[in-house]
Amino acid sequence: MKKRKLQPESLMMSLGYNAHEHQGAAKCPIYQTSTFVFNSCEEGKNFFELAYGLRDKKEGEEMGMIYSRLDHPNMNILEKRLAAWDEADAGAFFSSGMAAISTSILTFVKPGDVLLFSSPVYGGTDHFVHHVLPQFNIGVVGFVKGEKEETIIERVEKSYPGRRPSMIYVETPGNPTNSIIDIEMTSRIAKYFSSKDSRCVLAVDNTFLGPVFQHPLQYGADLVIYSATKFIGGHSDVVAGACTGSNQLISQIKGMRTFFGSQLDPNSSWLLQRSLETVKVRMEAQAKSAQIIAKYLKNHPLVEKIHYLGYLENDSELKEIFDRQCLSTGSMIAFEITGGEKEAFLFLNNLKLFKLAVSLGSTESLAEHPATMTHVDVSPEDRVKLGISPSLVRLSIGLENPQDLIDQIENAFEVVKKANSSAVC
Numbered sequence: 001m002k003k004r005k006l007q008p009e010s011l012m013m014s015l016g017y018n019a020h021e022h023q024g025a026a027k028c029p030i031y032q033t034s035t036f037v038f039n040s041c042e043e044g045k046n047f048f049e050l051a052y053g054l055r056d057k058k059e060g061e062e063m064g065m066i067y068s069r070l071d072h073p074n075m076n077i078l079e080k081r082l083a084a085w086d087e088a089d090a091g092a093f094f095s096s097g098m099a100a101i102s103t104s105i106l107t108f109v110k111p112g113d114v115l116l117f118s119s120p121v122y123g124g125t126d127h128f129v130h131h132v133l134p135q136f137n138i139g140v141v142g143f144v145k146g147e148k149e150e151t152i153i154e155r156v157e158k159s160y161p162g163r164r165p166s167m168i169y170v171e172t173p174g175n176p177t178n179s180i181i182d183i184e185m186t187s188r189i190a191k192y193f194s195s196k197d198s199r200c201v202l203a204v205d206n207t208f209l210g211p212v213f214q215h216p217l218q219y220g221a222d223l224v225i226y227s228a229t230k231f232i233g234g235h236s237d238v239v240a241g242a243c244t245g246s247n248q249l250i251s252q253i254k255g256m257r258t259f260f261g262s263q264l265d266p267n268s269s270w271l272l273q274r275s276l277e278t279v280k281v282r283m284e285a286q287a288k289s290a291q292i293i294a295k296y297l298k299n300h301p302l303v304e305k306i307h308y309l310g311y312l313e314n315d316s317e318l319k320e321i322f323d324r325q326c327l328s329t330g331s332m333i334a335f336e337i338t339g340g341e342k343e344a345f346l347f348l349n350n351l352k353l354f355k356l357a358v359s360l361g362s363t364e365s366l367a368e369h370p371a372t373m374t375h376v377d378v379s380p381e382d383r384v385k386l387g388i389s390p391s392l393v394r395l396s397i398g399l400e401n402p403q404d405l406i407d408q409i410e411n412a413f414e415v416v417k418k419a420n421s422s423a424v425c
């Protein structure tokens, strides 16, 4: 008998689900219910004692369902399945990526503490960090790719002497420019700021490459965070978020989720169960197409600069980090078109087949303009520093035929070229 461990893609159709407990239904039914019936008052009492952590589980005792804000079968199965991808003890799902991010941060970062974060990050996260957390007297300190460990530590200690950095929040590859942060390096910083009775938690937003192509827990992260709206959902039809990690950290986060009410509903959970069955084939096919499209873009005369993980400089520090922690170049491409906002808009307005929309990681290819859309709220100085220029265009490559996509890109470039030459005459 072969005893090799099953790979996650083999588990996505069965993990956590026994058809014989559900009238033989091959697929888990949608449990569209808000509440669950107890067998007796004694059972209800036991469940509540466990839910509030009033006592430990007795030997062989199983926790049952109480109310769908705490837990429900569709979300429960989904959490086990995502945890399998990350080789984590446990997972938690949320009503959006931002719900996952805000709930997780506020579980560990308390008023008076400091949050250390990498930039650029997703625009919503950037707003939360700069405009919401300070309202709760939480100090925030940023760092960018390539900065040294000592420099970052010194900045924290100088900016907030005596205050406790309780979380490091890293997004890698970062939205929108695919900037890479060394997870192992940030894990050393987290250790530096941890003591016996106060832990600095390292959370990594794994939306761009996870759950298939990057496994942050292997490199010292404590929590992996997702916008499940993107690759995990993969069809632009669900908004959801997730977090995976150790039993201890995830149960603290779930405790907070219960009172924020930021859990995922049964119908969306069911849709994501379906999505997880194909996440690997989708991500692999999308990455393969992106490689073909990036190669085309790299040599185009109207492309000033391309931000794609396949084109990191050989022998550079970033390439070394990429080789160590990423398993694929992914399907996100950003590039600067020759010119500025006018040329970028002209290109995007004439790009067919791609949908002009924010979001990413879906079956259909999407295109957007970060400086005026997803990252409009990033301060102008930071936009310059982070390379979010007016000429930057972001593409998320989907499952269309890559040559068809290239034809459409070529057509849009032609329009820009014509406009440029008529402007010169």
Ligand SMILES: *Cc1c(COP(=O)(O)O)cnc(C)c1O
Pocket (backbone or CB within 6 Å): 096, 097, 098, 099, 122, 124, 125, 171, 175, 205, 207, 208, 226, 227, 228, 229, 230, 239, 240, 241, 359
């Ligand atoms: C979209 C996104 C988020 C926010 O997720 P929502 O599901 O839109 O709330 C967070 N991080 C990254 C990297 C994203 O792309």
